[in-house]
Amino acid sequence: MRTFVLAGGCFWCLDAAYRSLRGVTAVVSGYVGGAVPAPSYELVCTGTTGHAEAVAVTFDETVIPEDVILDAFFTMHDPRQLNRQGNDIGTQYRSAMFPADQEQRDLFEAAKARAGEWWDGDLVTTMEPLGEFYPAEEYHQDFFAKNPTQGYCLAVAVPKVNKVRARFSSYVRA
Template structure:
Protein backbone atom coordinates (compact mmCIF):
# COMPACT_ATOMS: atom_id res chain seq x y z
CA UNK A 1 0.00 0.00 0.00
CA UNK A 2 2.85 2.33 0.76
CA UNK A 3 5.03 1.47 -2.21
CA UNK A 4 4.78 1.79 -5.94
CA UNK A 5 3.35 -1.25 -7.65
CA UNK A 6 4.36 -2.53 -11.02
CA UNK A 7 1.74 -2.97 -13.72
CA UNK A 8 2.06 -6.71 -13.31
CA UNK A 9 1.38 -6.54 -9.58
CA UNK A 10 -1.62 -4.28 -10.08
CA UNK A 11 -3.03 -6.73 -12.61
CA UNK A 12 -2.52 -9.57 -10.16
CA UNK A 13 -4.33 -7.68 -7.39
CA UNK A 14 -7.38 -7.11 -9.53
CA UNK A 15 -7.32 -10.69 -10.75
CA UNK A 16 -7.15 -11.88 -7.14
CA UNK A 17 -10.01 -9.53 -6.27
CA UNK A 18 -12.24 -11.20 -8.82
CA UNK A 19 -11.38 -14.60 -7.40
CA UNK A 20 -11.92 -13.46 -3.81
CA UNK A 21 -15.31 -11.96 -4.53
CA UNK A 22 -16.78 -14.87 -6.49
CA UNK A 23 -15.74 -17.97 -4.58
CA UNK A 24 -18.37 -19.83 -2.47
CA UNK A 25 -16.57 -19.26 0.83
CA UNK A 26 -16.65 -15.50 0.33
CA UNK A 27 -20.32 -15.62 -0.61
CA UNK A 28 -21.02 -17.54 2.59
CA UNK A 29 -19.42 -14.71 4.59
CA UNK A 30 -21.63 -12.20 2.80
CA UNK A 31 -24.79 -14.24 3.41
CA UNK A 32 -24.06 -15.16 7.05
CA UNK A 33 -26.09 -14.09 10.06
CA UNK A 34 -24.42 -11.13 11.82
CA UNK A 35 -22.55 -11.62 15.07
CA UNK A 36 -23.54 -9.21 17.85
CA UNK A 37 -20.67 -7.88 19.95
CA UNK A 38 -21.88 -7.20 23.52
CA UNK A 39 -21.13 -4.03 25.43
CA UNK A 40 -18.00 -4.23 27.56
CA UNK A 41 -17.83 -1.74 30.45
CA UNK A 42 -20.53 0.26 28.69
CA UNK A 43 -18.52 0.51 25.46
CA UNK A 44 -19.77 -0.69 22.07
CA UNK A 45 -17.81 -1.88 19.03
CA UNK A 46 -18.30 -1.00 15.36
CA UNK A 47 -16.37 -2.12 12.31
CA UNK A 48 -15.50 -0.29 9.10
CA UNK A 49 -13.21 -0.72 6.09
CA UNK A 50 -12.28 2.31 4.00
CA UNK A 51 -8.88 2.04 2.39
CA UNK A 52 -5.65 2.07 4.36
CA UNK A 53 -6.36 1.35 8.01
CA UNK A 54 -3.68 3.85 9.07
CA UNK A 55 -5.89 6.61 7.69
CA UNK A 56 -9.18 5.27 9.02
CA UNK A 57 -7.84 4.62 12.50
CA UNK A 58 -6.67 8.23 12.80
CA UNK A 59 -9.98 9.67 11.59
CA UNK A 60 -12.14 7.79 14.06
CA UNK A 61 -9.82 8.44 16.99
CA UNK A 62 -10.37 12.18 16.47
CA UNK A 63 -14.12 11.80 17.12
CA UNK A 64 -15.80 12.55 20.46
CA UNK A 65 -16.98 9.38 22.16
CA UNK A 66 -14.46 7.11 20.44
CA UNK A 67 -12.18 5.54 23.00
CA UNK A 68 -9.95 3.60 20.67
CA UNK A 69 -9.55 2.53 17.06
CA UNK A 70 -7.73 -0.71 16.28
CA UNK A 71 -6.34 -1.70 12.88
CA UNK A 72 -6.95 -5.18 11.53
CA UNK A 73 -8.78 -7.27 8.95
CA UNK A 74 -12.41 -8.25 8.35
CA UNK A 75 -14.85 -9.32 5.69
CA UNK A 76 -13.06 -12.34 4.30
CA UNK A 77 -13.26 -16.11 4.36
CA UNK A 78 -9.84 -17.11 5.71
CA UNK A 79 -8.59 -17.67 9.24
CA UNK A 80 -5.84 -15.62 10.86
CA UNK A 81 -5.21 -13.18 8.00
CA UNK A 82 -1.94 -11.29 7.93
CA UNK A 83 -0.90 -8.07 6.20
CA UNK A 84 1.04 -10.02 3.59
CA UNK A 85 -1.80 -12.47 2.94
CA UNK A 86 -4.42 -9.71 2.78
CA UNK A 87 -2.35 -7.86 0.18
CA UNK A 88 -2.62 -10.78 -2.23
CA UNK A 89 -6.36 -10.10 -2.56
CA UNK A 90 -7.10 -13.81 -2.12
CA UNK A 91 -8.26 -13.83 1.52
CA UNK A 92 -11.43 -11.81 0.93
CA UNK A 93 -10.47 -9.58 3.85
CA UNK A 94 -10.18 -5.82 3.74
CA UNK A 95 -8.05 -3.61 5.96
CA UNK A 96 -10.55 -2.62 8.64
CA UNK A 97 -10.81 -0.90 12.00
CA UNK A 98 -12.53 -1.83 15.24
CA UNK A 99 -14.04 1.27 16.83
CA UNK A 100 -14.52 1.15 20.60
CA UNK A 101 -16.97 3.90 21.52
CA UNK A 102 -19.32 5.21 24.18
CA UNK A 103 -22.87 4.96 22.77
CA UNK A 104 -23.97 7.57 25.30
CA UNK A 105 -21.69 10.10 23.58
CA UNK A 106 -21.67 9.09 19.92
CA UNK A 107 -24.24 6.97 18.11
CA UNK A 108 -23.68 4.26 15.54
CA UNK A 109 -25.52 6.49 13.04
CA UNK A 110 -22.99 9.28 13.62
CA UNK A 111 -20.12 6.83 13.15
CA UNK A 112 -21.62 5.94 9.78
CA UNK A 113 -21.68 9.66 8.94
CA UNK A 114 -18.00 9.84 9.92
CA UNK A 115 -17.32 6.84 7.70
CA UNK A 116 -18.95 8.27 4.58
CA UNK A 117 -17.70 11.79 5.30
CA UNK A 118 -14.05 10.79 5.53
CA UNK A 119 -13.63 9.08 2.17
CA UNK A 120 -14.44 9.25 -1.52
CA UNK A 121 -17.65 7.20 -1.31
CA UNK A 122 -17.70 6.50 -5.04
CA UNK A 123 -14.20 4.99 -5.35
CA UNK A 124 -14.37 1.25 -5.97
CA UNK A 125 -11.77 -1.11 -4.50
CA UNK A 126 -9.68 1.50 -2.77
CA UNK A 127 -9.19 4.99 -1.42
CA UNK A 128 -6.80 7.53 -2.88
CA UNK A 129 -3.61 5.84 -4.09
CA UNK A 130 -4.45 2.45 -2.55
CA UNK A 131 -6.09 0.01 -4.95
CA UNK A 132 -7.25 -3.58 -4.63
CA UNK A 133 -9.94 -5.61 -2.91
CA UNK A 134 -8.03 -5.37 0.39
CA UNK A 135 -8.74 -1.62 0.34
CA UNK A 136 -12.41 -1.80 -0.61
CA UNK A 137 -15.04 0.00 1.42
CA UNK A 138 -17.23 -2.16 3.69
CA UNK A 139 -19.58 -1.26 6.54
CA UNK A 140 -20.35 -4.09 8.93
CA UNK A 141 -23.69 -4.41 10.72
CA UNK A 142 -24.48 -6.45 13.82
CA UNK A 143 -28.27 -6.31 13.73
CA UNK A 144 -31.21 -5.23 11.57
CA UNK A 145 -31.29 -1.74 13.09
CA UNK A 146 -27.69 -1.06 12.12
CA UNK A 147 -28.27 -2.52 8.67
CA UNK A 148 -31.20 -0.16 8.09
CA UNK A 149 -29.18 2.85 9.28
CA UNK A 150 -26.40 1.97 6.83
CA UNK A 151 -28.69 1.29 3.89
CA UNK A 152 -30.75 4.46 4.46
CA UNK A 153 -27.65 6.66 4.67
CA UNK A 154 -26.12 4.96 1.66
CA UNK A 155 -29.27 5.53 -0.38
CA UNK A 156 -29.50 9.17 0.70
CA UNK A 157 -25.87 9.78 -0.22
CA UNK A 158 -26.32 8.12 -3.61
CA UNK A 159 -29.23 10.45 -4.32
CA UNK A 160 -27.29 13.54 -3.15
CA UNK A 161 -24.28 12.69 -5.30
CA UNK A 162 -26.27 11.17 -8.15
CA UNK A 163 -23.71 8.37 -8.12
CA UNK A 164 -23.25 4.77 -7.09
CA UNK A 165 -21.85 4.40 -3.57
CA UNK A 166 -19.05 1.84 -3.49
CA UNK A 167 -19.35 0.69 0.13
CA UNK A 168 -20.40 -2.92 0.54
CA UNK A 169 -22.69 -3.85 3.44
CA UNK A 170 -21.64 -7.03 5.25
CA UNK A 171 -22.89 -8.88 8.33
CA UNK A 172 -20.18 -8.67 10.95
CA UNK A 173 -18.50 -12.02 11.59
CA UNK A 174 -15.06 -11.54 13.13
CA UNK A 175 -12.40 -8.88 13.44
CA UNK A 176 -8.78 -9.99 13.27
CA UNK A 177 -6.46 -7.59 15.09
CA UNK A 178 -3.59 -6.46 12.89
CA UNK A 179 0.10 -6.66 13.58
CA UNK A 180 1.49 -4.49 16.40
CA UNK A 181 3.48 -2.27 14.07
CA UNK A 182 0.28 -1.09 12.33
CA UNK A 183 -1.37 0.20 15.50
CA UNK A 184 -1.47 3.99 16.01
CA UNK A 185 0.76 4.25 12.97
CA UNK A 186 -0.19 7.79 11.97
CA UNK A 187 0.38 9.12 15.49
CA UNK A 188 3.69 7.30 15.97
CA UNK A 189 5.14 8.02 12.51
CA UNK A 190 4.04 11.56 11.57
CA UNK A 191 7.08 12.10 9.32
CA UNK A 192 6.70 8.92 7.27
CA UNK A 193 6.09 9.78 3.61
CA UNK A 194 2.72 8.08 3.20
CA UNK A 195 1.48 9.55 6.46
CA UNK A 196 2.54 13.09 5.49
CA UNK A 197 1.16 12.90 1.97
CA UNK A 198 -1.97 10.76 2.37
CA UNK A 199 -3.05 10.07 5.95
CA UNK A 200 -2.65 13.53 7.47
CA UNK A 201 -4.31 15.37 4.54
CA UNK A 202 -7.22 12.92 4.72
CA UNK A 203 -7.54 13.47 8.46
CA UNK A 204 -7.35 17.25 8.14
CA UNK A 205 -9.97 17.25 5.40
CA UNK A 206 -12.31 15.32 7.69
CA UNK A 207 -11.64 17.67 10.61
CA UNK A 208 -12.44 20.72 8.49
CA UNK A 209 -15.69 19.11 7.34
CA UNK A 210 -16.95 17.97 10.77
CA UNK A 211 -15.50 20.27 13.47
CA UNK A 212 -18.52 19.65 15.71
CA UNK A 213 -17.63 15.95 16.00
CA UNK A 214 -14.04 16.42 17.13
CA UNK A 215 -12.70 15.82 20.60
CA UNK A 216 -12.08 19.05 22.52
CA UNK A 217 -8.35 18.90 21.84
CA UNK A 218 -8.96 18.18 18.16
CA UNK A 219 -6.41 15.42 18.56
CA UNK A 220 -6.52 11.67 18.75
Protein backbone atom coordinates in the same frame (compact mmCIF):
# COMPACT_ATOMS: atom_id res chain seq x y z
CA MET B 1 -20.62 1.75 24.15
CA ARG B 2 -21.09 0.66 20.54
CA THR B 3 -18.65 -0.80 18.04
CA PHE B 4 -18.92 -0.47 14.27
CA VAL B 5 -16.67 -2.34 11.83
CA LEU B 6 -15.99 -0.30 8.69
CA ALA B 7 -13.64 -0.56 5.71
CA GLY B 8 -12.76 2.31 3.39
CA GLY B 9 -9.23 2.00 2.07
CA CYS B 10 -6.11 1.83 4.19
CA PHE B 11 -6.94 1.29 7.85
CA TRP B 12 -4.25 3.79 8.90
CA CYS B 13 -6.40 6.63 7.56
CA LEU B 14 -9.64 5.51 9.17
CA ASP B 15 -7.84 4.90 12.45
CA ALA B 16 -6.27 8.38 12.47
CA ALA B 17 -9.51 10.17 11.59
CA TYR B 18 -11.62 8.35 14.18
CA ARG B 19 -9.04 8.85 16.94
CA SER B 20 -9.39 12.61 16.43
CA LEU B 21 -13.03 12.57 17.57
CA ARG B 22 -14.34 12.95 21.13
CA GLY B 23 -16.36 9.98 22.30
CA VAL B 24 -14.32 7.45 20.35
CA THR B 25 -12.87 5.23 23.05
CA ALA B 26 -10.98 2.68 20.93
CA VAL B 27 -10.00 2.02 17.34
CA VAL B 28 -8.57 -1.34 16.33
CA SER B 29 -7.17 -1.83 12.84
CA GLY B 30 -7.76 -5.28 11.45
CA TYR B 31 -8.96 -7.62 8.76
CA VAL B 32 -12.52 -8.76 8.09
CA GLY B 33 -14.65 -10.30 5.38
CA GLY B 34 -12.30 -12.99 4.17
CA ALA B 35 -11.99 -16.76 4.20
CA VAL B 36 -8.50 -17.28 5.66
CA PRO B 37 -8.31 -17.59 9.46
CA ALA B 38 -5.98 -15.12 11.23
CA PRO B 39 -4.43 -13.61 8.09
CA SER B 40 -1.23 -11.57 8.16
CA TYR B 41 -0.84 -8.13 6.59
CA GLU B 42 1.41 -9.61 3.93
CA LEU B 43 -1.21 -12.21 3.02
CA VAL B 44 -4.08 -9.69 2.96
CA CYS B 45 -1.98 -7.44 0.68
CA THR B 46 -1.95 -10.19 -1.96
CA GLY B 47 -5.69 -9.65 -2.42
CA THR B 48 -6.31 -13.40 -2.32
CA THR B 49 -7.85 -13.78 1.16
CA GLY B 50 -11.05 -11.80 0.61
CA HIS B 51 -10.32 -9.66 3.67
CA ALA B 52 -10.67 -5.90 3.78
CA GLU B 53 -8.47 -3.62 5.82
CA ALA B 54 -10.97 -2.29 8.37
CA VAL B 55 -11.34 -0.63 11.74
CA ALA B 56 -13.45 -1.60 14.72
CA VAL B 57 -14.51 1.78 16.13
CA THR B 58 -15.80 1.76 19.70
CA PHE B 59 -17.54 4.91 20.86
CA ASP B 60 -19.77 6.31 23.56
CA GLU B 61 -23.03 7.21 21.83
CA THR B 62 -23.88 9.62 24.66
CA VAL B 63 -20.86 11.72 23.58
CA ILE B 64 -20.86 11.21 19.81
CA PRO B 65 -23.97 10.07 17.93
CA GLU B 66 -23.97 6.96 15.77
CA ASP B 67 -24.84 9.11 12.75
CA VAL B 68 -21.67 11.19 13.23
CA ILE B 69 -19.51 8.05 13.32
CA LEU B 70 -21.14 6.83 10.11
CA ASP B 71 -21.19 10.18 8.34
CA ALA B 72 -17.50 10.59 9.20
CA PHE B 73 -16.88 7.23 7.51
CA PHE B 74 -18.44 8.49 4.29
CA THR B 75 -16.51 11.77 4.63
CA MET B 76 -13.04 10.24 5.05
CA HIS B 77 -13.08 8.02 1.96
CA ASP B 78 -14.58 8.06 -1.52
CA PRO B 79 -17.35 5.44 -1.53
CA ARG B 80 -17.63 5.60 -5.33
CA GLN B 81 -14.28 3.91 -5.94
CA LEU B 82 -14.60 0.17 -6.47
CA ASN B 83 -11.92 -1.88 -4.74
CA ARG B 84 -9.58 1.03 -4.23
CA GLN B 85 -8.90 4.34 -2.55
CA GLY B 86 -6.60 6.50 -4.62
CA ASN B 87 -3.43 4.56 -5.37
CA ASP B 88 -4.34 1.76 -2.93
CA ILE B 89 -5.83 -0.80 -5.30
CA GLY B 90 -7.35 -4.19 -4.55
CA THR B 91 -10.34 -5.76 -2.85
CA GLN B 92 -8.62 -5.30 0.52
CA TYR B 93 -9.23 -1.53 0.07
CA ARG B 94 -12.95 -1.83 -0.73
CA SER B 95 -15.62 0.37 0.78
CA ALA B 96 -17.62 -1.94 3.04
CA MET B 97 -19.70 -1.94 6.19
CA PHE B 98 -19.94 -4.99 8.43
CA PRO B 99 -23.10 -4.81 10.56
CA ALA B 100 -23.20 -6.99 13.67
CA ASP B 101 -27.01 -7.23 13.63
CA GLN B 102 -30.14 -5.94 11.91
CA GLU B 103 -30.16 -2.73 13.96
CA GLN B 104 -26.66 -1.86 12.75
CA ARG B 105 -27.58 -2.83 9.19
CA ASP B 106 -30.49 -0.38 9.30
CA LEU B 107 -28.23 2.39 10.66
CA PHE B 108 -25.58 1.63 8.02
CA GLU B 109 -28.14 1.62 5.18
CA ALA B 110 -29.52 4.98 6.36
CA ALA B 111 -25.99 6.44 6.48
CA LYS B 112 -25.26 5.16 2.99
CA ALA B 113 -28.49 6.77 1.75
CA ARG B 114 -27.48 10.10 3.36
CA ALA B 115 -24.04 9.86 1.78
CA GLY B 116 -25.64 9.24 -1.60
CA GLU B 117 -27.08 12.74 -1.35
CA TRP B 118 -23.60 14.36 -0.96
CA TRP B 119 -21.61 12.31 -3.46
CA ASP B 120 -22.15 12.52 -7.21
CA GLY B 121 -22.38 9.07 -8.76
CA ASP B 122 -23.20 5.65 -7.43
CA LEU B 123 -21.83 4.45 -4.11
CA VAL B 124 -20.16 1.03 -4.26
CA THR B 125 -20.07 0.52 -0.48
CA THR B 126 -21.14 -3.03 0.32
CA MET B 127 -22.96 -4.48 3.33
CA GLU B 128 -21.22 -7.70 4.31
CA PRO B 129 -21.74 -10.13 7.19
CA LEU B 130 -19.45 -9.25 10.10
CA GLY B 131 -17.93 -12.66 10.59
CA GLU B 132 -14.58 -12.83 12.36
CA PHE B 133 -12.60 -9.61 12.87
CA TYR B 134 -8.85 -10.19 13.20
CA PRO B 135 -6.81 -7.39 14.78
CA ALA B 136 -3.87 -6.35 12.62
CA GLU B 137 -0.31 -6.58 13.81
CA GLU B 138 0.66 -4.21 16.62
CA TYR B 139 2.70 -1.91 14.37
CA HIS B 140 -0.51 -1.04 12.47
CA GLN B 141 -2.35 0.09 15.60
CA ASP B 142 -2.44 3.89 15.97
CA PHE B 143 0.02 4.01 13.07
CA PHE B 144 -0.40 7.70 12.31
CA ALA B 145 0.40 8.80 15.87
CA LYS B 146 3.47 6.56 15.90
CA ASN B 147 4.63 7.71 12.44
CA PRO B 148 3.42 11.29 11.89
CA THR B 149 6.14 12.19 9.39
CA GLN B 150 5.86 9.01 7.32
CA GLY B 151 5.23 9.92 3.67
CA TYR B 152 1.96 8.02 3.25
CA CYS B 153 0.59 9.55 6.43
CA LEU B 154 1.44 13.06 5.26
CA ALA B 155 0.16 12.59 1.72
CA VAL B 156 -2.93 10.45 2.30
CA ALA B 157 -3.95 10.32 5.97
CA VAL B 158 -3.57 14.01 6.85
CA PRO B 159 -6.04 15.24 4.19
CA LYS B 160 -8.62 12.66 5.32
CA VAL B 161 -8.19 13.56 8.98
CA ASN B 162 -8.50 17.25 8.08
CA LYS B 163 -11.75 16.65 6.15
CA VAL B 164 -13.28 14.88 9.14
CA ARG B 165 -12.03 17.48 11.60
CA ALA B 166 -13.47 20.31 9.47
CA ARG B 167 -16.86 18.70 8.93
CA PHE B 168 -17.29 17.48 12.52
CA SER B 169 -15.44 20.27 14.33
CA SER B 170 -17.79 20.17 17.32
CA TYR B 171 -16.64 16.60 18.01
CA VAL B 172 -12.88 17.11 17.60
CA ARG B 173 -10.77 16.28 20.63
CA ALA B 174 -9.26 19.32 22.32
